[in-house]
Amino acid sequence: MLNQFFTYEFLQNTFYTGLLIGLIGPLLGTFVVVRRLSLIADALSHVTLGGIAFGLFMEKKYGLFFLTPFYTGMGFSVIGSVFIERLRSVYKAYQELAIPIILSGGVGLSVIFISLANGFNTDLYNYLFGSVSAVSRNDLWSIVIITIIVLTVLFSFYKELFMLSFDEEHAVVSGIHAKRIHFLFIVLTALVISASIRIVGVLLVSALMTLPVAASIRIARGFKQTILFSVIFGEISVIIGLITGYYFEIPPGGTIVMTSIFILILTIFGKKVWNYFTRRTVIK
Template identity: 50%
Template sequence: MIADWFHYDFLRYTLLSGVLIGVICPLLGTFLVVRRLSMMADGLSHVTLSGVAAGMLLSKNVAFLGAVNPLFFGMIFSVIGSLFIERLRKLYKSQQDLAIPIILSGGLGLFTVLVSMADGFTTDLYSYLFGNIVTVTKEDMFALIGVAVFVIGTVLAIYKELFAVSFDEEFARVSGVARKFINFWFIVLVALTIAASMRIVGVLLISAMITLPVASSLQIAKSFRQTIFYAILFAEISVLVGLYFAYLLDWASGGTIVLVAVLLLLGVLASKKLKRIWN
């Protein structure tokens, strides 16, 4: 059984992709959660989905675009969508949470129209919605490796600024932190991560991958760095255990990974409670 993972290419791609997602989703997720932006992933994933649909439609109808991975269009849509969210948040200063439902419903609306225009391609779509262990291609994996290197590198480079802006945006601004620059790059990183993670986790479950490991981590971490560390640890456990059972039982990989993450969270909460009773 374990040998399968090293024997079949597609499983190796899935495994490596999963491990990378297990790093970048909770890494950015920690910042999103503490900034109360965890719903943003949800909004963006639907915009990305419409981008993928647009990509499929184009590659079907425009010959020279046939070779372009639809995920590429997903990324472009996602980045545009993320910048649009920032604009909306400025426009609706006192109702900042409004930006996400606007983007989410807009993205979903566009997606359904694009699908109806193409009236076909439903087979592949399922894997974008729910994540599918066997559809990860070599191109998907390389795209994800590129995104992961870029995300991890950027976060390391601007970590102290990201922390300052996430903790207290007004103070960061007053003390001369390049707040706009940081926010711009952060949101671009989130958009890229979502687009690249879609194949494994699925659109509908991406925000779970970004928030659940962080939710568990917040319960036990003693510092911000630890919050990130434990979030990644919980995410990796969810990905590896989830992928294993998804393959074994032929379940949707995204759903299985998320269920493991939920179980981990329940486990953390229960063990905290037990510890309190014990003391």
């Protein structure tokens, strides 16, 4: 494995990308989960698929080198995030309605562009379920830049984002620019999703943002610890998932998600056992 890792550039690209998305996915995911926006990640990933299909179509028809599926996917994802925000303010009483609208819109676009590009091919299969060999050096650099952006913004606006997530009304009363910060946040989410798609795939990208957090929330004390555990769980899932995916020639999306589900079950079970024993000692 190590030998191959040093021989093949694509394995290095994949591994480094995996480590980066294992960091920013669960990191941003913690905010996504506590703000009850988990489904937005799903909607955005389907819009990203629409963008990817558009990119594949353009590549095939016109061979425009700068319009790679990675960038068109990212573009669609960011535009989709803006639409979700617009729709949420249009349907104030039915804010969750924005999600099925955007999600089905994304799938609709995907179907159209996929058929225009003459149907399914292996590339698309990789986008759906992830791949260990799909990350180019250029993609890796883009993902490095996305990671730096995400970390910088989250670090700068941590306390405002936390306040907004915990109690939006209080934040607004206190003069926090809720709308602008929320907008920034949703754009970041779109960026993280488009960065993660090559490895975990469209259908499972939201899992990387939510499952480690779901496990972490069971056992962490406080918000910072929740973030820390989420990132640790995310990284473990990515590393184990990539290695097993590579060995068994399975798309890594499947193995990464199954690893995080396994961690989730372990924490739920572990917490029960822990409670059982601590309660016993209290009675003594």
